[in-house]
Amino acid sequence: xGLGWRNRLRRQADVPVPPEPPADLGPVLYEAEGQYVATTTxxxxxxxxxxxxxxxxxxxxxxxxxxxxxxxxxxxRTVFIPRGDLTSVQLAGGMTxxxxxxxxxxxxxxxxxGHGVDTGFRTRHxxxxxxxVAATAALVPARSAPPDTARTDTTSDRTPPTPEGREQL
Numbered sequence: 001x002g003l004g005w006r007n008r009l010r011r012q013a014d015v016p017v018p019p020e021p022p023a024d025l026g027p028v029l030y031e032a033e034g035q036y037v038a039t040t041t042x043x044x045x046x047x048x049x050x051x052x053x054x055x056x057x058x059x060x061x062x063x064x065x066x067x068x069x070x071x072x073x074x075x076x077r078t079v080f081i082p083r084g085d086l087t088s089v090q091l092a093g094g095m096t097x098x099x100x101x102x103x104x105x106x107x108x109x110x111x112x113x114g115h116g117v118d119t120g121f122r123t124r125h126x127x128x129x130x131x132x133v134a135a136t137a138a139l140v141p142a143r144s145a146p147p148d149t150a151r152t153d154t155t156s157d158r159t160p161p162t163p164e165g166r167e168q169l
Contacts, residue, residue, distance in 0.1 A: 017052050018052060018079050021068075022067055025063075025066075026066050027065070027066075028065060029065060029135050030134075031136075032061070032063075033059075033060075033124045034059075034061075034121055034122050035059055035121075036059075036119075037096075038096050038119075039117050039124070040117065040141055042118050043118070045092070045120075046096050060121065062121050062132060067082065067083055068082040068084075069139070071121065082110075083139045085110045085112070086139055087110055089106065089108050089133050091103035091104075091106060091107070092105050095118065095120045107134050114146065
């Protein structure tokens with residue numbers, strides 16, 4: 001396992017360090033305690049990003065601000081997702097290292113440099129998921145699409161499309 005992790009670190013050397021949060025983020029629009037799950041390649045929830053500590057799970061607080069989403073992790077680097085880099089937010093049943101009930105994780109899709117990534121967060125209290133999603137969704141530009149994908153719908157990669165959404169063969 002150690003050799004595989006080291007190879008993953010080498011393969012992901014071009015993934016940039018997440019940006020530092022601005023000195024003044026302004027007021028907190030919404031805040032939830034929970035667990036930072038991991039950051040993965042967008043759309044591939046089994047491809048954990050190992051560099052810069054983004055693949056390490058731990059307790060955290062997610063706070064939504066006008067400038068973006070700040071995930072303050074216990075014992076690890078803070079992850080700041082600038083508003084302009086945020087492309088979508090959705091609920092899912094799991095991602096690498098954490099599979100829970102249907103729609104148990106909040107998944108934030110964003111651009112990290114030239115890479116599209118998904119960051120998973122599980123709220124400590126189930127009632128806080130919808131509020132975190134709503135507060136974050138208010139930051140997402142109306143016409144954004146995940147980078148490195150040609151998707152035009154908002155269907156989750158983990159959920160099969162409805163019969164209406166399938167292509168005719």
